[in-house]
Amino acid sequence: MGKGNIFRKILSENDYLVLPGAYDCLSAQIIESLGFKGMDITGLGIEYSRLGQPDLGLSTLTEVADQCGNIAGSVDIPVIADADTGYGGILNVARTAHVLEKAGLAGMHMEDQTMPKKCGNLAGKELITKEEMCAKIRAAKDAVEDFFIIARCDGRRFGRDEVKRRLHAYLDAGADMAMLGDDYPVEELREMAGEFSGNLYLVVAVYPGEEMCLPAAEYASMGVKCISYPIVGLNAAALAIKSAYEHLREKGGISEDELASRTLHIRDMEELVHMGRWQAIEEKFGRF
Secondary structure, X not given: OOHHHHHHHHHHHOOOEEEEEEOOHHHHHHHHHOOOOOEEEOHHHXXXXXXXXXXXXXXXXXXXXXXXXXXXXXOOOOEEEEOOOOOOOHHXXXXXXXXXXXXXXXXXXXXXXXXXXXXXXXXXOOEOXXXXXXXXXXXXXXXXXOOEEEEEEOOHHHOHHHHHHHHHHHHHOOOOEEEEOOOOOHHHHHHHHHXXXXXXXXXXXXXOOHHHOOOHHHHHHHOEEEEEEOOHHHHHHHHHHHHHHHHHHHHOOOOHHHXXXXXXXXXXXXHHOOHHHHHHHHHHHOOO
């Protein structure tokens, strides 16, 4: 069974899925070790951690496929990639889907913004036509064997009815699931989730706010099937790193107690990256 169908099977077996966001292999391995059934690779996380740049569509397909392939190869659970706009026109989108599938991803989400795109929480986003987005979806589906395609609409400023029209058209074009790319107040979100009940992929906890921080079960009760938390881990890691290094700068060192309270033990880190598996290979075949 291909990874896209594995993801479909997991979806069918669960009322809803919580998908934490990974931005590198270690964050992905932590997610898997905690028992989650899948994960979402954050495009913002790749821009921040790999390039040190804002989420403005600066990453190329080559950079994203390399990072996503490493992440997918480090875990066994399905991984969904953020493919931004698909990195260009129809031909680019077909290649993007093909490359990401071959890299070991289970699927990708793609938005209907023009290039260069902007992060979903920024103003000033512009959209391609509904017809062009549908053509991109069809091209992506035609280029793959077993890949889960999620179509995202960033058109809230054009009205909920336009978003509904677009997302229904994207599903008709072959997308496996619909995705909202904007922040909606709770009642509007409830309406949109009901419109696409059981077939909606939602990004939450990007910043504080009631609509961003409801319990996952409440989103599910609205009709959301996949609840993605793309940058919770990245932001938490950034805060912890900043705090630890501020302490190091101010104290001129770190005590044993501080080390124990602020950091994961080196043996636990080794377990996350499967040190034992590699040592077993060395023991079996020798050390040369």
